[in-house]
Amino acid sequence: MQIQSNIKKINDDICAAAQRSGRDASKVTLIAVSKRKPPEMVQEAMDAGHRDFGENYIQEAMEKIDLLGRKSAIWHFIGHLQSNKAKFAVKYFDLIHTVDTVKLAKEINRQAKKIGKTQKILLQVNIAQEATKSGAKKNEIVGVAKQVCQFDNLHVSGLMCMPPFFDDPEDARIYFKKLKQISNDVETLNLPHTTMTHLSMGMSNDFTVAVEEGATLVRVGTAIFGAR
Ligand SMILES: *Cc1c(COP(=O)(O)O)cnc(C)c1O
Numbered sequence: 001m002q003i004q005s006n007i008k009k010i011n012d013d014i015c016a017a018a019q020r021s022g023r024d025a026s027k028v029t030l031i032a033v034s035k036r037k038p039p040e041m042v043q044e045a046m047d048a049g050h051r052d053f054g055e056n057y058i059q060e061a062m063e064k065i066d067l068l069g070r071k072s073a074i075w076h077f078i079g080h081l082q083s084n085k086a087k088f089a090v091k092y093f094d095l096i097h098t099v100d101t102v103k104l105a106k107e108i109n110r111q112a113k114k115i116g117k118t119q120k121i122l123l124q125v126n127i128a129q130e131a132t133k134s135g136a137k138k139n140e141i142v143g144v145a146k147q148v149c150q151f152d153n154l155h156v157s158g159l160m161c162m163p164p165f166f167d168d169p170e171d172a173r174i175y176f177k178k179l180k181q182i183s184n185d186v187e188t189l190n191l192p193h194t195t196m197t198h199l200s201m202g203m204s205n206d207f208t209v210a211v212e213e214g215a216t217l218v219r220v221g222t223a224i225f226g227a228r
Contacts, residue, residue: 004048006224017211028211031076033221036228039064054078054219058085065092080134083107090119097160097200100124100136102147109151120157122200127161127175149191158198159183169206176201176213
């Protein structure tokens with residue numbers, strides 16, 4: 001019951017934020033981030049009609065997805081991905097949000113080709129240039145996009161970022177704006193295998209600001225499933 005009402009509240013907040021900024025709320029998808037939460041809680045969200053889920057750890061995700069059904073949801077990989085796990089990410093996930101090097105893209109492409117899949121990916125940008133975070137640097141992203149778009153078994157669907165945590169979500173706004181700007185820059189290149197459809201940005205504390213700045217995918221964990 002709690003999970004269902006949390007999802008409803010967040011969807012209402014998304015609608016309000018979209019309205020404030022003159023956006024169409026149907027262009028925003030709420031991804032329920034279920035990392036370190038048991039499959040029963042994911043099932044509860046599914047039973048409430050929720051479709052999109054985000055997972056961070058390959059091993060944990062495979063166990064949950066095997067149990068709940070590969071086809072019973074849209075699965076988003078949002079954790080740091082090592083090349084040696086690319087095979088599993090391709091097998092289990094509809095969208096991989098965290099591609100930040102050409103090397104990783106190349107391995108995902110190789111694994112996707114093996115199973116005849118076109119893998120949808122997002123390029124992750126280290127938007128605040130934090131030493132502790134993954135993601136390509138802002139000034140590298142166009143170069144990465146130009147190389148990644150050459151891979152036949154990948155489709156680049158947009159960009160993802162994770163700004164620093166701020167007590168006041170307003171402080172994250174400049175980073176969301178920046179991601180949107182970079183997305184526009186990539187779009188003007190008209191690269192093959194690339195459509196800048198998605199901006200994956202915004203978490204429990206700042207998703208309304210992200211929606212105001214153009215997010216199409218918001219990744220919310222704590223506000224749905226409780227603290228980890
Ligand atoms: C855990 C996680 C989230 C969800 O964070 P909350 O603050 O719990 O909403 C979103 N995105 C990424 C990449 C995460 O690792």
